[in-house]
Amino acid sequence: MSDVPILKVENLCKSYGDLEVLKSVSFEIYKGEKKVFVGPSGTGKSTLLRCINQLTIPDSGFVYLNGEEIVHSGKKINGYRQKMGMVFQNFNLFDHLTAVRNVELALLKVKKLDKAAAHEKAMYELEQVGMADRADFYPAQLSGGQAQRVSIARALAMDPEVMLFDEPTSALDPELKREVMEVMRKLADRGMTCIVVTHEMKFATSFATEIYLMEKGEIVEHGPPSDIPTSPGFVKTRAFMGSYVEE
Amino acid sequence: MFESISAVTNSAGYLLEGVGVTLLLVGLSLLIGFVCGIILTLGQVYGPRFARWFVGIYVWFFRGLPNIVLLFLFYFALFPFMGLDLPAFGVAVVVLGLRSAAYQSQIFRGAIQSLSEGQMLAARSLGMTKWQAIRSIILPQSLRLSLPGWANEYPVLLTDSSVAYVIGVAELLTRTSQVISRTGEPMILYLTCAIVFILLNYGGMMIIQYVEKKVRIPGFGNNEAECL
Amino acid sequence: MTDSINATGADGGLGGFFQNLTDSIISQIPFWQDVLLPALWDGLWVTMQLVVMTAPLGFLLGLLIAVSRVYGSAPVKWLAQLYVIFFRGCPLLVLLFILYFGLPSVGIVLGSFMSALVGFILCNSAYNSEYLRGALQSIKRGQLLAARSLGMTKMQGVMYVVVPQALRRALPGVSNEFIYLIKYSSLAYVVAVIELTGAAKIIASKYFMYFEAFAAVGIFYLVIVTIATIGIHRLEMKYAIPGVSGAVGKVSKGH
Ligand SMILES: Nc1ncnc2c1ncn2[C@@H]1O[C@H](COP(=O)(O)OP(=O)(O)O)[C@@H](O)[C@H]1O
Numbered sequence: 049m050s051d052v053p054i055l056k057v058e059n060l061c062k063s064y065g066d067l068e069v070l071k072s073v074s075f076e077i078y079k080g081e082k083k084v085f086v087g088p089s090g091t092g093k094s095t096l097l098r099c100i101n102q103l104t105i106p107d108s109g110f111v112y113l114n115g116e117e118i119v120h121s122g123k124k125i126n127g128y129r130q131k132m133g134m135v136f137q138n139f140n141l142f143d144h145l146t147a148v149r150n151v152e153l154a155l156l157k158v159k160k161l162d163k164a165a166a167h168e169k170a171m172y173e174l175e176q177v178g179m180a181d182r183a184d185f186y187p188a189q190l191s192g193g194q195a196q197r198v199s200i201a202r203a204l205a206m207d208p209e210v211m212l213f214d215e216p217t218s219a220l221d222p223e224l225k226r227e228v229m230e231v232m233r234k235l236a237d238r239g240m241t242c243i244v245v246t247h248e249m250k251f252a253t254s255f256a257t258e259i260y261l262m263e264k265g266e267i268v269e270h271g272p273p274s275d276i277p278t279s280p281g282f283v284k285t286r287a288f289m290g291s292y293v294e295e
Numbered sequence: 296m297f298e299s300i301s302a303v304t305n306s307a308g309y310l311l312e313g314v315g316v317t318l319l320l321v322g323l324s325l326l327i328g329f330v331c332g333i334i335l336t337l338g339q340v341y342g343p344r345f346a347r348w349f350v351g352i353y354v355w356f357f358r359g360l361p362n363i364v365l366l367f368l369f370y371f372a373l374f375p376f377m378g379l380d381l382p383a384f385g386v387a388v389v390v391l392g393l394r395s396a397a398y399q400s401q402i403f404r405g406a407i408q409s410l411s412e413g414q415m416l417a418a419r420s421l422g423m424t425k426w427q428a429i430r431s432i433i434l435p436q437s438l439r440l441s442l443p444g445w446a447n448e449y450p451v452l453l454t455d456s457s458v459a460y461v462i463g464v465a466e467l468l469t470r471t472s473q474v475i476s477r478t479g480e481p482m483i484l485y486l487t488c489a490i491v492f493i494l495l496n497y498g499g500m501m502i503i504q505y506v507e508k509k510v511r512i513p514g515f516g517n518n519e520a521e522c523l
Numbered sequence: 524m525t526d527s528i529n530a531t532g533a534d535g536g537l538g539g540f541f542q543n544l545t546d547s548i549i550s551q552i553p554f555w556q557d558v559l560l561p562a563l564w565d566g567l568w569v570t571m572q573l574v575v576m577t578a579p580l581g582f583l584l585g586l587l588i589a590v591s592r593v594y595g596s597a598p599v600k601w602l603a604q605l606y607v608i609f610f611r612g613c614p615l616l617v618l619l620f621i622l623y624f625g626l627p628s629v630g631i632v633l634g635s636f637m638s639a640l641v642g643f644i645l646c647n648s649a650y651n652s653e654y655l656r657g658a659l660q661s662i663k664r665g666q667l668l669a670a671r672s673l674g675m676t677k678m679q680g681v682m683y684v685v686v687p688q689a690l691r692r693a694l695p696g697v698s699n700e701f702i703y704l705i706k707y708s709s710l711a712y713v714v715a716v717i718e719l720t721g722a723a724k725i726i727a728s729k730y731f732m733y734f735e736a737f738a739a740v741g742i743f744y745l746v747i748v749t750i751a752t753i754g755i756h757r758l759e760m761k762y763a764i765p766g767v768s769g770a771v772g773k774v775s776k777g778h
């Protein structure tokens with residue numbers, strides 16, 4: 049572990065009108081760590097992730113990427129975002145592009161690679177998630193699990209330093225959850241730093257280096273996964289969350 | 296500037312009558328289009344083979360020709376050929392009406408086809424005749440469903456009605472042009488004419504939307520409140 | 524045509540009727556060949572010019588207006604909205620009169636063809652912008668979010684992700700508008716452009732052949748509109764993407 053955290057979140061606050069969605073959230077994550085956020089829906093987990101990569105601008109607080117403050121970085125945010133890959137609950141694949149072109153687009157337009165290089169890189173990433181054989185399929189022709197794997201490849205193609213997963217398996221049938229979790233595990237084994245929001249407790253305990261419990265915009269408890277099943281806070285909120293999923 | 300304004304105000308009464316003619320033209324055409332449109336739809340959906348053919352050709356014809364060509368064709372050629380001596384206003388009403396019928400019939404048809412087959416089956420299972428089922432079950436529902444599409448016929452006909460200018464119907468645009476040829480001031484007067492049309496357009500739309508809201512059935516068709 | 528009817532009345536008999544009908548058709552061949560059709564071909568050429576010039580410009584301007592209305596700042600949105608209200612609400616014929624008769628009185632002379640072209644572009648773009656705006660707004664927010672999460676600017680996200688999808692959704696509306704354009708290009712006649720309709724009207728009045736002239740020009744329009752409709756349908760099929768256009772294109776799920 050180096051001394052500077054890859055990502056440091058300090059006193060993030062966000063309100064929508066009278067609704068305080070984030071109430072001074074702080075945490076930090078070092079290279080290779082996997083932090084999993086759990087908690088009932090509507091507590092601000094998605095908002096937290098979006099405030100990290102500035103898709104939502106927080107009202108106050110700071111986010112440091114490798115020690116650089118990025119909340120008020122203006123146009124430079126587009127560069128920082130490449131370092132933080134994001135995976136959405138409902139994939140958000142670009143519907144008008146085939147799988148491989150989904151992965152290529154940002155390589156061409158943001159990283160300014162030439163066509164051949166972008167294609168090669170895209171195919172490599174698709175292979176990593178086991179989707180190379182579906183490269184020319186449109187999103188509507190993919191199953192949910194396949195689409196999510198492509199969207200992971202799309203984020204990975206930017207060579208991010210940290211991955212943000214917002215309930216990557218919530219929209220999927222149990223069968224398909226497994227293939228996505230598989231890909232995430234492989235990624236973790238390669239040392240990728242991950243922040244994951246999920247309702248799958250069993251996956252969380254086996255995947256995380258640390259689990260955070262959020263409630264009403266605050267982190268109310270956190271600790272290593274071994275402590276979790278017995279912690280009173282988790283036991284209480286388990287009812288709100290998804291059941292354990294067999295892997 | 297003062298002269299320009301007085302050019303408008305002096306002819307205000309004459310132009311206002313033109314607004315009346317325009318609205319009458321639009322209203323009558325809508326009505327003809329509605330009645331003929333329903334007949335065409337029923338012919339197309341429930342009629343025998345030749346009726347379907349006829350409606351197909353009718354729609355193709357009236358949707359394939361420009362308004363102005365239709366007006367010329369009927370005014371200078373078809374009606375005189377048939378020995379009908381209709382005034383320009385009458386020709387315009389008939390042409391715009393028949394043309395609107397072609398468009399309206401396709402709106403109604405879409406609505407009828409979107410109703411589930413169960414509606415007809417249920418009606419027939421109660422012992423209704425086909426005609427009774429159409430009249431009391433299918434039409435009331437499909438007409439409500441076609442309201443959003445149908446509402447669009449008003450602005451279309453309103454703007455199209457100005458084309459009646461080419462056969463000399465004394466509607467708003469024709470009268471505006473007449474006033475201009477007497478007093479000059481084409482810019483001010485045509486702009487005024489445009490604004491009046493725009494007001495009629497959006498004013499009419501607001502009334503239609505109000506009516507649409509009134510006849511809405513909860514949970515049926517495009518009921519936004521229910522969808523949210 | 525009137526001749527043939529009178530003639531039938533005179534000598535009766537079905538054979539006589541057809542004889543006279545054939546005679547009168549044959550006697551008209553020179554008129555069609557030497558007068559009417561050449562005039563209509565010339566008119567068709569002008570109509571084509573109007574349509575072919577208006578369509579791309581009206582489309583691009585419409586796209587600009589639509590993007591302004593959805594993504595612009597408040598005053599830009601407001602201006603774009605005003606544009607749409609005016610040019611959709613104002614009958615095209617009135618607009619043409621403003622351009623052709625009104626503008627010269629404030630020192631701007633566009634001429635016949637230019638007036639028609641400008642009028643068509645303004646009208647066409649206003650209508651197209653409505654289809655495009657609806658399509659832009661129908662694209663899920665997540666698409667732009669995903670684009671931005673990859674480091675694209677808002678502009679890039681709109682240009683490479685939202686607009687290409689919206690274009691496909693707007694295609695049915697925009698192509699309908701193209702068909703309308705073919706038809707309302709006939710209004711250029713009132714500002715003295717001798718396109719198809721104008722050509723027919725001139726011949727009709729000059730030779731007093733109203734029926735022939737308008738029947739012929741009607742056939743011209745029916746043929747063009749029918750061809751355009753079929754062509755557009757082909758185009759829609761060709762550019763359909765599973766799951767994007769909604770209307771056409773097969774969606775096959777899974778494996
Ligand atoms: N753009 C927004 N505008 C208004 N309210 C929002 C917006 N985004 C989220 N919220 C509200 O913020 C709260 C937290 O949402 P979210 O972060 O999605 O929670 P979670 O991901 O934990 O389910 C919810 O009550 C939601 O309705």
Ligand SMILES: [Mg+2]
Nearest residue numbers: 093094095215
């Ligand atoms: Mg969420």
